[in-house]
Amino acid sequence: xxxxxxxxxxxxxxxxxxxxxxxxxxxxxxxxxxxxxxxxxxxxxxxxxxxxxxxxxxxxxxxxxxxxxxxxxxxxxxxxxxxxxxxxxxxxxxxxxxxxxxxxxxxxxxxxxxxxxxxxxxxxxxxxxxxxxxx
Numbered sequence: 001x002x003x004x005x006x007x008x009x010x011x012x013x014x015x016x017x018x019x020x021x022x023x024x025x026x027x028x029x030x031x032x033x034x035x036x037x038x039x040x041x042x043x044x045x046x047x048x049x050x051x052x053x054x055x056x057x058x059x060x061x062x063x064x065x066x067x068x069x070x071x072x073x074x075x076x077x078x079x080x081x082x083x084x085x086x087x088x089x090x091x092x093x094x095x096x097x098x099x100x101x102x103x104x105x106x107x108x109x110x111x112x113x114x115x116x117x118x119x120x121x122x123x124x125x126x127x128x129x130x131x132x133x134x135x
Contacts, residue, residue, distance in 0.1 A: 001031070001034055001035055001036075001037060001038070001039045001042065002039075003027065003028075003031040005039045005092075006027065006030045006031045006034060006042070007022075007027060008096060009039075009042055009043055009046050010022055010027065010030060012043075012046060012047075012050075013046055013049075013050070013056060013057070016050045017055065017056040019056060029059060030059060033059045033063055034059075034063070037063075037066055038081050038088075039092060040081040040082075040088065040091055040092060040095070041066050041069075041070065041081060042062070042066065043092075043095045044079070044081075045062050045065050045066050045069075046062065048065075049061075049062060049065075085115065086112060086113045086115055089112055089115075090104070090109075090112045090113070093108075093112060102130070
């Protein structure tokens, strides 16, 4: 995971817990601790943390929860991040913007899926089907 992605997630946590600023050492520590964790895992667990806990998480607290779920040791083991690179990117774009995929325009979807020719050819058809109520 890139440091800029960690910073986005830290910014979300900062807003939830009224933290003014993170120093460079803390940002670096988070980046190192989560460098091998897919960004959607960290984003998902940060959002779950905000829903449940009243304090800013320590690295070890989030890391523990992520590791437990990645090993299938939690009741919430049905969730997995998208395996397709374009689907993962779409989910990240939605996280960053605070929206769902349904909020993306056809041109945004086409741009996201342009990296995958198979998906790119079908974006317009999928969008049209969504508008017509069939998924």
